[in-house]
Amino acid sequence: MKIGxxxxxxxxGSGVIATELGKGLARKGHKVHFITYRxxxxxxxxxxxIYYHEVRFADYPLFEYxxxxxxxxxxxxxxxxxxxxxxxxxxxxxxxxxAAFMAKQILLTKNINIPIxxxxxxxxxxxxxxxxxxxxxxxxxxxxxxxVTAPSQNLKEETYSHFDIDKEIEVIxxxxxxxxxxxxxxxHFKKALAPNGEKVLVHTSNFRPVKRVLDVVRIFDKVRxxxxxKLLLIGDGPERQKAEILCRELGNCNxxxxxxxxxxxEELLAIADVxxxxxxxxxxxxxxxxxxxxxxxxxxxxxxxxxxxxxxGNTGFTSNVGDVEEMSKNAIALLSDEELLxxxxxxxxxxxxxxxxxxxxxxxxxxxxxIVEQVQKEVPLLS
Numbered sequence: 508m509k510i511g512x513x514x515x516x517x518x519x520g521s522g523v524i525a526t527e528l529g530k531g532l533a534r535k536g537h538k539v540h541f542i543t544y545r546x547x548x549x550x551x552x553x554x555x556x557i558y559y560h561e562v563r564f565a566d567y568p569l570f571e572y573x574x575x576x577x578x579x580x581x582x583x584x585x586x587x588x589x590x591x592x593x594x595x596x597x598x599x600x601x602x603x604x605x606a607a608f609m610a611k612q613i614l615l616t617k618n619i620n621i622p623i624x625x626x627x628x629x630x631x632x633x634x635x636x637x638x639x640x641x642x643x644x645x646x647x648x649x650x651x652x653x654x655v656t657a658p659s660q661n662l663k664e665e666t667y668s669h670f671d672i673d674k675e676i677e678v679i680x681x682x683x684x685x686x687x688x689x690x691x692x693x694x695h696f697k698k699a700l701a702p703n704g705e706k707v708l709v710h711t712s713n714f715r716p717v718k719r720v721l722d723v724v725r726i727f728d729k730v731r732x733x734x735x736x737k738l739l740l741i742g743d744g745p746e747r748q749k750a751e752i753l754c755r756e757l758g759n760c761n762x763x764x765x766x767x768x769x770x771x772x773e774e775l776l777a778i779a780d781v782x783x784x785x786x787x788x789x790x791x792x793x794x795x796x797x798x799x800x801x802x803x804x805x806x807x808x809x810x811x812x813x814x815x816x817x818x819x820g821n822t823g824f825t826s827n828v829g830d831v832e833e834m835s836k837n838a839i840a841l842l843s844d845e846e847l848l849x850x851x852x853x854x855x856x857x858x859x860x861x862x863x864x865x866x867x868x869x870x871x872x873x874x875x876x877x878i879v880e881q882v883q884k885e886v887p888l889l890s
Contacts, residue, residue: 508875509538511586513579513607514598516547519713520793521628524658524681525598526550531684531868533557542586544575551770560586576602576609583610587621594622594879600631601641604648611651622882624654624875627676629790629811630717632666646670654878659812662790677874680815681791682867683859688773688800690856697778700764706736706842709779709803711772711794712786714744719808722785722831724750726806728757729835734842738763741775776801780848781838787828789813795823799859804851806838816862822855 510532514525526549529539533556540558541547550559564578583595583606595610597603604625614621625648632645649655649666655674657663658681666672701707708727712718720740727738740750740763747765754760769775776782782798784807789795792813795805799816805823807813808830819825824837841848 508594508872508879509540509590509592510875511540511542511583511590511592511595512598513542513583513595513603514547516543516545516550517713520681520791521599521626521631522547523549523793524628525596525626527682527684527864528868528871529557530554531864532871535868535872538590540586540590540592542579542582544579548770558590576606579603579606580609580613583607584613587614587619588617592621594624594875596624596626596875598626599628600625600645600648602644604652605644608648608651620882620885622653622878623651624656624878625649625652626656626658626679627662627666627790628658629662629788632662632669632790642670646672650674653882654874656874658791659815661812661815665790665811679870679874680862680867681793681796682862682864683796683800684864685800685860688776688797690802691774691777693774693777696774700739700778701737703735705762706730706734706780707739707778708736708781708783708838709739709741709776709798710783711741711769711775712744712784714742714746714750716746717787718744718746719785719787719828720746720750721753722829722834723783724753724757724759724763725831726783726785726835726838727763728759729831730838730842731759731762733839736762736842739766739775739779740764741766741769741772743767772797773801776803779803781806781841782823783834783838784808784813784817785826785828785831785834786810786813792816796859796862799823799855802852802856804841804848804855806834806841816858818854818858821851822858823851 515522526547533539533554544562562582607623656677656679663676710723782803782805789811805817808828809825826833
């Protein structure tokens with residue numbers, strides 16, 4: 508099958524999942540064409556079945572804001588025509604679903620009815636999509652997609668509750684590629700960062716307010732007061748400076764490392780004892796799942812789709828958003844009991860196996876076939 512994938516080419520969850528999905532499909536023999544404004548961050552290996560098509564757009568003086576959506580739709584049309592794609596799979600509704608709809612309408616004038624699948628990822632529904640500026644277009648684009656997927660039951664329910672959606676949403680979970688995320692011996696690396704045998708806490712995100720990075724720093728400070736430990740903060744974003752200032756105020760800067768954006772996250776997770784995710788909202792919690800695949804238990808909030816992954820009292824602990832005190836106590840309980848920590852490590856790994864890429868890929872392949880067959884039976888109409 509020839510598949511076009513459009514996503515944000517960043518380190519965010521939607522871009523990561525879209526890229527890893529494309530790589531997995533390519534390994535199974537599908538031809539995968541990425542269509543976006545920059546090469547995706549995780550597109551870091553060569554594969555003869557993977558193609559990248561840059562979306563270029565002219566910055567005319569007339570445009571105060573460059574019309575990326577128009578340029579993207581035009582590029583989609585060009586690639587569908589030239590590469591003879593079987594379907595377009597767009598990740599994150601804004602603006603990819605509406606651009607795909609525009610491309611579909613243009614292609615219908617050329618007697619090509621290209622199937623469109625939209626995967627919702629979270630903030631395109633729970634945050635940005637609710638804004639009246641975007642809501643009508645988001646609703647329309649979802650309803651005019653030929654297929655719609657969401658990574659968790661929670662996001663599916665949120666979409667139905669906040670938008671007037673008449674489309675059936677298929678839940679296909681996010682996943683981990685265990686050929687990359689697996690426990691490995693990085694003791695020499697751990698000794699360099701924690702030379703005196705300190706416990707290592709890790710957090711990774713885009714450092715947006717919704718990730719509550721300041722809570723991570725406060726949790727760590729309480730843990731550090733009881734147990735010698737280090738904190739690794741992976742990623743970057745608008746809350747980084749506030750987190751740095753808070754570290755100085757709390758006086759724990761010497762035990763906190765801001766590592767910025769990292770490609771080899773699995774190597775950093777390999778030395779972690781606990782992963783911290785106190786997010787205000789998570790449609791799925793991919794970062795937590797990647798940690799669990801490397802046998803790291805998770806201390807998290809109980810919001811969104813996180814409880815579908817992190818099982819409270821089994822793979823880690825979940826608490827109400829903002830409950831720094833309880834999250835700290837849970838982390839201390841885990842880190843002070845080696846037997847309990849070992850048990851939770853094993854449980855976390857076992858749970859993560861349910862989200863193995865090898866198990867999820869066939870779900871997407873079956874869904875692709877279903878939507879393509881469905882569209883082929885339809886009489887296409889210009890809308």
